[in-house]
Amino acid sequence: MTEGPPDALRAVAGRLPGRILGIDAGGSGTRAVLLEGGELTGLPAGPPMNALLTEGLAGHLLRIITASGATAVGIGLAGLRQPDQARRLAQTLARQANRPVHVTGDADSAQAGAFLGAPGVIVIAGTGSAAYGRNGQRHARAGGHGFLLGDEGSAYWIGRAAARAALRWEDGMGGSELIHRTVVQAAGSPLETLIGELSAHPAERGRLAGLAPAITAIAAEDPEAARIARRAAEHLAALAGAVRRRLDPGRPLPVAGAGGVFRAPVIWDHFASLTGAVRPLAPAAAGAALLAGLRIRDSA
Numbered sequence: 001m002t003e004g005p006p007d008a009l010r011a012v013a014g015r016l017p018g019r020i021l022g023i024d025a026g027g028s029g030t031r032a033v034l035l036e037g038g039e040l041t042g043l044p045a046g047p048p049m050n051a052l053l054t055e056g057l058a059g060h061l062l063r064i065i066t067a068s069g070a071t072a073v074g075i076g077l078a079g080l081r082q083p084d085q086a087r088r089l090a091q092t093l094a095r096q097a098n099r100p101v102h103v104t105g106d107a108d109s110a111q112a113g114a115f116l117g118a119p120g121v122i123v124i125a126g127t128g129s130a131a132y133g134r135n136g137q138r139h140a141r142a143g144g145h146g147f148l149l150g151d152e153g154s155a156y157w158i159g160r161a162a163a164r165a166a167l168r169w170e171d172g173m174g175g176s177e178l179i180h181r182t183v184v185q186a187a188g189s190p191l192e193t194l195i196g197e198l199s200a201h202p203a204e205r206g207r208l209a210g211l212a213p214a215i216t217a218i219a220a221e222d223p224e225a226a227r228i229a230r231r232a233a234e235h236l237a238a239l240a241g242a243v244r245r246r247l248d249p250g251r252p253l254p255v256a257g258a259g260g261v262f263r264a265p266v267i268w269d270h271f272a273s274l275t276g277a278v279r280p281l282a283p284a285a286a287g288a289a290l291l292a293g294l295r296i297r298d299s300a
Contacts, residue, residue, distance in 0.1 A: 008116055008281055008282075009038065009040065009116060009281065009282050009286065010038035010039070011038075012116045012117060012290065015297075016035065016038075016290070016293030016294065016296075016297055017071075017072075017293065017296055017297060018036070018070075018071035018072050018293075018296070019034060019035075019036045019069065019070050019071045019072075020034070020035045020036070020070060020071070020072045020073070020074060020289040020292055020293045021033075021034055021035075021043075021064075021065060021068045021070035021072070021073045021074070021289065022034075022035055022073075022074050022075075022076075022109070022285040022286055022287070022288035022289025022290070022292070023061065023064060023065075023073065023074070023075045023076065023077075023285060023288055024076050024106060024109060024110070024283065024284035024285040024287075024288055025046070025048075025049035025050075025061070025075065025076065025077045025078060025106065026048065026049065026050070026078040026106055026126055026127065026128075027048050027049075027050055027053075027078055027126060027127030027128055027205060027206075027209070028048060028126045028127045028155070028209070028259075028260055029045050029046065029047065029048055030045060030046030030047060030048065030049050030060075030064070031045055031046075031283065031284070031285045032044075032045075032046065032064055032068070032285055033283070033285040033286055033289060034068065034070060034289075035286060035289035035290070035293065040282070040286055043064075043068065046060070046064055047060065048127075048206070049061075049077065049078065050077075050078045050079035051077050051078065051079035051080040051081070051085065051089075052079035052081075052146065053079060053203055057089075058089060058092055058093060058096075061075060061089075061093060062093060062096055062097060065093065065097045065099075065101070066097060070099065071099060071100075072099055072100045072101070072102075072292050072293065072296055073093070073097070073099060073100070073101040073102070073292060074101075074102045074103075074104075074109065074287075074288035074289045074290070074291050074292025074293070074295075075089075075090075075093075075101065075102070075103045075104070075109075075288055076104055076105065076106040076107075076108060076109025076110065076284050076285070076287065076288040076291075077089075077103060077104070077105065077106055078105075078106045078127075078128065079146075080103070080104070080105040080106070081105075081144075086103040086104055086105070087103075089103045090102060090103040100292070100295075100296055101292075102288075102291055102292040102295050104288070104291060105132070105144075106124065106130075106284060107122065107124055107130050107131070107132030107141060107144060108132060108139075108287075108291065109284045109285070109287040109288035109291060110122045110124050110132070110258050110280070110284035110287055111132050111133065111134060111287065112287030112288070112290050112291050113258075113280055113281070113282040113283050113284050113285070113286045113287025113288075113290065114256035114258060114280035114281060114282070114284075114287070115134075115254070115256065115280075115281065116281050116282060116290070117290060117294070119133075119134055119135045119136050119253055119254075120133060120134070120253050120254045120255065120256060121133035121240050121243045121244055121247075121253050121254070121255045121256070122255075122256050122257075122258060122280070123236050123237075123239055123240050123255065123256070123257045123258070123259075123271075123275075123277070124258050124259045124284075125153055125154055125155070125232075125236050125257065125258075125259040125260070125261035125262055125267075126154065126155060126209075126259035126260050126261065127151075127154060127155050127156055127205055127206070127209045128144065128146065128147065128150075128151040128154045128156065128205075129143050129144070129150070129151050129152060129153045129154035129157070129235070129236060129239065129259075129261075130142070130143040130144030130239065131143055131236075131239035131240050131242065131243045132243065133243040133244065133246075133247050133253055134247075135247040135248050135253060138247060139247075140243050140246040140247050141243065142239045142242040142243050142246075143239045147205050152232075152235035152236075152238075152239075153231075153232040153233065153234075153235030153236040153239070153261070154209070154232075154261060155208075155209035155210075155212035155213075155260060155261050156205045156208050156209045156212075157232060157235070158209075158211070158212040158215055158216070158228060158229070158232050158261070159207075159208030159209050159210065159211035159212050159215070160208050161215075161228045161231075161232075162179055162182070162183050162211050162212075162214075162215040162225070162228060163183055163191075163194065163208060163211065165179045165180075165183075165224050165225075165228070166179050166180040166182075166183040166184070166191060167191060170191060174224075175224060176222055176223070176224040176225070178218055178221070178222045178224075178225070179215065179218070179222060179224055179225055182211075182214050182215060182218055182225075183211055183214075183215075185214070186210065186211050186214040187207070187210075187211065194207065212260075212261065212264075213260075213263075213264070215228060215229070216229050216264035216266050216267060217264075219264075219266040220266070226266065229264065229266045229267050229270075230266075230270055232261065232267055233266075233267045233268075233270035233271040233274065234270070234274065236257070236261075236267075236271050237270075237271055237274035237275050240255045240275045240277070241275070254276070254278065255275040255276060255277040255278070256277055256278055256279065256280045256281075257271055257272070257275075257277045257279070257280075258280050258283075258284060
């Protein structure tokens, strides 16, 4: 289940107490794992969640917790901006589930999983985008401002750029015919229908984010799609650079990239060439479990 050497995860997590549930809740879905004795077991995926957008959030999380049989829980949650918000949600869930619950932002749990608690910068590129780093004493973040004001380089950003390119081609103002054809096919509807749906439900980011894989798939044959993909990688590299400069400008921290956008080689290869990035040692859900386990161990 780990994305890196399993022995590294066992060495860090092998002495953590109990059966710890780790939840990585984000805009593209919710992933959960159980960490026990250093071993990681995957659980069924759940629906997308976001602290800013999901109604009945605590109820959704409580159902996952109750079904897991875990003795403690760590949750990394997208859209979580304020420590007080995390603390209140953790207290509510701990009271309702009758077990310790630690809640943090999804970037924090992803960083913990990527470097197994060691210093480093994680760039997350899924439906949204953000970067988060720790250098042992301090932490810093960049991005994560949501689809209206940020999320550069994310699947949503790529899908929006593709839809704009399709509209420009339709208007005779640029773009490309292949992008137009790809967007219409991936959306399953004419552009006019897509525009109407997005205008009526602007917070439903999945319609545009879902276009991203189709666009990166044609980047090798379409210069406009390649430009969009390369620009996305550069936005994501800029997030990593911003965090690196704030934490340790003299000795750049290692970088890892996580999230569905990095499944596209055209984006990963350019991002890695700009930052020296590596793949995470463990997924964000494992990082959430690690943070919870370390918190319990240190408070014992």
